[in-house]
Amino acid sequence: MKQVSINDLKSGMVLAKDVIADGQLIISKGVVLSEASIDKLKKYVILRVAVEEEMSQAFTSSVEKDLSYSERVKNSPEFKKFKENFDDAVDALETSMNDVVEKNKPLDVDDMLSPVLETMESLESRIEVFAMMQNMRDYDDATYVHCLNVALICNIFSRWLDFSNEETRIATACGLLHDIGKIVIEKDIIQKPEKLSVNEYEMIKKHTIKGYDLLRDYHIDIHIKNAALLHHERCDGSGYPYGLKGDLIDPYAKIVAIADVYDAMTATRVYRDAMCPFTVISEFEGEGLQKYDPRFLLTFLKNIENTFLQNRVRLSNGKEGEIVFINKEHLDKPTIRCGMDFIDLSIQKDVHIEAII
Ligand SMILES: [Fe+2]
Numbered sequence: 001m002k003q004v005s006i007n008d009l010k011s012g013m014v015l016a017k018d019v020i021a022d023g024q025l026i027i028s029k030g031v032v033l034s035e036a037s038i039d040k041l042k043k044y045v046i047l048r049v050a051v052e053e054e055m056s057q058a059f060t061s062s063v064e065k066d067l068s069y070s071e072r073v074k075n076s077p078e079f080k081k082f083k084e085n086f087d088d089a090v091d092a093l094e095t096s097m098n099d100v101v102e103k104n105k106p107l108d109v110d111d112m113l114s115p116v117l118e119t120m121e122s123l124e125s126r127i128e129v130f131a132m133m134q135n136m137r138d139y140d141d142a143t144y145v146h147c148l149n150v151a152l153i154c155n156i157f158s159r160w161l162d163f164s165n166e167e168t169r170i171a172t173a174c175g176l177l178h179d180i181g182k183i184v185i186e187k188d189i190i191q192k193p194e195k196l197s198v199n200e201y202e203m204i205k206k207h208t209i210k211g212y213d214l215l216r217d218y219h220i221d222i223h224i225k226n227a228a229l230l231h232h233e234r235c236d237g238s239g240y241p242y243g244l245k246g247d248l249i250d251p252y253a254k255i256v257a258i259a260d261v262y263d264a265m266t267a268t269r270v271y272r273d274a275m276c277p278f279t280v281i282s283e284f285e286g287e288g289l290q291k292y293d294p295r296f297l298l299t300f301l302k303n304i305e306n307t308f309l310q311n312r313v314r315l316s317n318g319k320e321g322e323i324v325f326i327n328k329e330h331l332d333k334p335t336i337r338c339g340m341d342f343i344d345l346s347i348q349k350d351v352h353i354e355a356i357i
């Protein structure tokens with residue numbers, strides 16, 4: 001750590017101590033300084049600040065990579081293995097769900113879970129599943145793919161919540177089977193590209209009750225049945241099918257709700273393009289705390305943000321850069337390194353992340 005005069009500060013230096021003026025936190029320790037944050041310090045007439053001896057690593061590795069992060073992920077042998085396992089898991093899920101729905105075959109949760117867990121195990125780091133899934137987005141949006149995605153998200157989410165192995169297994173199964181009721185709803189409505197009529201929307205909403213009915217008589221964990229029934233309930237009572245509030249909603253259904261919405265919004269749908277994860281995070285940060293259990297939502301957002309560190313993004317001002325710092329106060333506004341400059345989106349409020357590239 002060293003003390004540096006404000007006039008000698010450079011983009012890429014890392015603050016070693018919180019900067020406080022008049023009892024107010026101006027910039028936190030750990031922030032990578034940008035032109036904008038240096039200007040901010042000047043406005044507060046700060047004379048000297050403590051910075052780390054080393055510049056930000058992202059700054060020093062100034063050699064621009066030829067490939068985008070997304071291209072590097074897609075070219076990696078790990079992605080190819082993941083995609084293979086993912087495809088197999090989707091096929092297995094389609095077969096076993098249809099066996100249950102159409103042929104009344106016994107439902108063996110362990111059997112259904114094993115391809116999902118194999119897909120997870122094919123990854124060196126569990127966090128990579130988000131990068132992998134992000135790159136599968138042009139895949140398609142069939143119910144089975146969505147269910148598998150939600151199961152994978154629930155699996156990692158459970159670990160972030162420090163769940164036991166058994167709880168993690170249940171949460172993963174909840175994600176896998178949450179939309180099983182959609183299989184008995186007319187495909188034309190599920191895949192309709194135009195806006196749904198009121199009646200059609202009411203039909204779709206029934207997938208919750210239909211899913212519960214399909215699972216009701218099986219000897220499986222009660223949370224799996226509840227998650228199928230209650231994953232569209234919201235803590236403020238604005239959900240369906242019953243408009244339940246807070247504590248009346250099964251905690252596993254609350255976990256599935258967050259994973260479900262995250263996957264649905266970041267996936268390409270027949271009626272709209274995929275939303276950028278940062279737009280989704282920003283929406284969750286907005287009205288999310290009323291609708292979703294804050295215990296679960298805050299853990300989800302904090303961890304999911306970290307999975308995007310070092311991803312390349314395109315900003316609304318046309319510039320491209322790499323995420324180098326996550327701002328804990330504003331999870332949707334990280335610091336981006338663009339060439340030799342750093343843009344702190346929590347300070348430069350007129351700029352936002354448009355897409356991960
Ligand atoms: Fe659903």
Ligand SMILES: [Fe+2]
Pocket residue numbers: 146150178179260
């Ligand atoms: Fe869903």
